[in-house]
Amino acid sequence: MRSFYQIKTSLSIIDRIKEINYLLVFLLLIIFSFGLLSLYSVAEGNFEPWAKNHLIRFFISAAIFLIISLMNIKLILKLAYPLFFLNILALILILFIGTETYGATRWIRIAGISLQPSEFIKVSLILCLAKYYHSISFIDVSKISRMIIPAIITIIPIGLVVVQPDLGTSIIICIGAGSIFWIVGVNYKYFIAAFVVACASIPIGWQYLHQYQKERVYTFFNPERDPLGNGYHIMQSKIALGSGGFSGKGYLDGTQSHLNFLPEMHTDFIFTMYGEEFGFIGTIFLLLIYLSIIFVSINIANKSRSNFSKFMSSGLIFLFFIHIFINIGMVMGILPVVGVPLPLISYGGSSMLATMISFGLIMNCYINRDVILAKEGFID
Secondary structure, three states: OOOHHHHHHOOOHHHHHHOOOHHHHHHHHHHHHHHHHHHHHHOOOOOOOHHHHHHHHHHHHHHHHHHHHOOOHHHHHHHHHHHHHHHHHHHHHHHHHOEEEOOEEEEEEEOOEEEOHHHHHHHHHHHHHHHHHHOOOHHHOOOHHHHHHHHHHHHHHHHHHHOOOOHHHHHHHHHHHHHHHHHHOOOHHHHHHHHHHHHHHHHHHHHHOOHHHHHHHHHHHOHHHOOOOOOHHHHHHHHHHHHOOOOOOOOOOOHHHHOOOOOOOOOOOHHHHHHHHHHHHHHHHHHHHHHHHHHHHHHHHHHOOOHHHHHHHHHHHHHHHHHHHHHHHHHHOOOOOOOOOOOOOOOOHHHHHHHHHHHHHHHHHHHOOOOOOOOOOOOO
């Protein structure tokens, strides 16, 4: 009798393409379009340089998304560990041959192309942990002996990213890993213990923060303490969001943004510019599209018959959500300012590619939703 897996792989490429969840593709295209429009506005109504590069990067990322979507899911399972270790190697290489920008060494140049490995380690860590927990039974996930390996493979990338330094990304990596631990059913006592240890470590960790990181914390609690310095970004961001009102000032008519009051408009603070031009209505619509993507992806995870697909999809969905939450919370002043991009809208090649790889993996889970993977491969 043929397995579910064999039945799926007997389909032609055309049949596999028909299995794609086109609602999810459509929603991703809408978000990308908002990003393209925003970057066009950032450049004062010019396609160069932000919007053009954003479009090119999307086409490349979309091709990789399609390739991953149609891949053999057994191959993805086999590559989970190698891809993680490859990412770790890239993070180590940054320490020696990385490119420094704004005092941080986060990029590595390969064949003339700059990549930020910390963006990809978020995805590969989720993939790695999903495979690890796929290989053990539910009754064993909370055993201390079973927690050592996932704890080590989580701590290593966090440490390598912290020294770049990139505290924001390291926090996201930690939260992403934590989501997998929660999804697989790790005992809640571990989370309480981790929270207590984290709180107790704050005084020690504070001593090792760079001065600009400490200033960001001070600014978070009191932006007015340095309105023309460290508090400038968040104060201007709040002004721009508030000035957008209910319906916004109109596309290409934002005053705070186009008079250059807003910093980093094409990257971390792009939501602020969008909010000024499209107002409350526009931002709510954008959030509804994001929410729809999350709900569709959750449905995909629930339909997957294999634990590997469920864990991987759920972890990647949460990773997507936490990026949105932190970025928007940051520009609204309810979270400290950190370098976290808004998915598919902020300008950034590594961020876009990592996001599309994530959704390629989620789509692969949907196409192979009836596949039942065994501990060491698949069930016949």
